[in-house]
Amino acid sequence: MRILVIGSGGREHALLTGLSGNGLNELTVAPGNAGMATLADVRGVDVADPAAIVALARDVDAELVVIGPEVPLVAGAADALEEAGIAVFGPSKAAAQLEGSKAFAKEVMAAAGVRTAQARQVTDVADLEAALDEFGPTYVVKDDGLAGGKGVVVTGERREAKAHAEAVLETGPVLFESFLQGPEVSLFCLVDGETVVPLLPAQDHKRARDNDEGPNTGGMGAYAPLPWLPADGTERIVREIAEPVAREMVRRGTPYHGLLYVGAAWGAEGPAVVEFNARFGDPETQAVLALLKTPLADVLGAVASRRLRELAPLEWAPGYAATVVLAAGGYPEAPRTGGAITGEALDDPSKVLHAGTTKRDGAYVSEGGRVLNAVGRGATLEEAVAEAYRVIEGIELEGSFYRTDIARRAIEGEISL
Missing domain, CATH: 3.90.600.10 (Phosphoribosylglycinamide synthetase, C-terminal domain)
Known part of the structure; x- marks a missing residue:
């Protein structure tokens, strides 16, 4: 199969590794990086330009396009590829708003009855002090839009929380949330309308330094699966979070087709959503896909062709x-x-x-x-x-x-x- 992967990071290198099929598939990656040249033809593209992505897909005669990062999804690349008759793994622009707008994600979760943190959107600097009073003493302050995994500050310092909120307000709304107790779980879910198939649960390490110190980053390491998660942990996240959200997106007329990343905190009452991403997470993908035995091209192709319910159960390497x-x-x-x-x-x-x-x-x-x-x-x-x-x-x-x-x-x- 001729496959085009969009993106340039470690996540995309992991995707290429899984898609290589021991050399059976013809791979192109854009914009890629130097290390990917051993697996794929590396081409240039503006990931924020859906028309450019379509043109490249046509140029390489791609039978499947796999979109790695969030920017092209929120820009509508999946919509443009589908309109051009090219199979694509990745949700529509409307569905990708689950990541593109945290306020939208909160609205969907409320309608679906999914547990998550209480939140308040602030658009005026004059309202910051009241929001800080309401959401301390552990402050969770988020950029409402895309921030490359670094738009969140979790701190006990009011001054730091306020400074981040002021910085976010220079370009758009800021979201204050209540702090969710419990260890975090990253669960990748393949979603095809109302069909949901989970991958292995993983855990990311966001802080730059040991002992969870230093600033938030895009992720400094990950592991999978989780030995401390209850035996029914994955099933509960699917049943209580992913499936209700998938049904709600269908009800709204914007069905989800792609990878829904559920970031959940596991507290006393079970899982509650910290965030959604509309694509594979980085660096959890690098650990999760290292254990997948089912050919990745078959898995992603089943979603792109709306046949996920026909896919055989996923096979995983032990350990x-x-x-x-x-x-x-x-x-x-x-x-x-x-x-x-x-x-x-x-x-x-x-x-x-x-x-x-x-x-x-x-x-x-x-x-x-x-x-x-x-x-x-x-x-x-x-x-x-x-x-x-x-x-x-x-x-x-x-x-x-x-x-x-x-x-x-x-x-x-x-x-x-």
């Missing part, structure tokens, strides 16, 4: 997978780029997935904040994490850093429900 992100110095505030990257396994996508790399004079150099992902698998979570760290310790990039505690609390039994 666990983990990924650790190597970040450039200064990330996330001011990442330093242009540094030489050396080490083993840089061209082995089963171990290293590129996110922000390019090539200069035949050698890899950094071109983004999150530079690459080390991936490990093992019979136990501890073995999987140890393998990921073994890989990342063999890579050199001056000034770079990574968290040393990915999955540590789960391994040490510190997460309980």
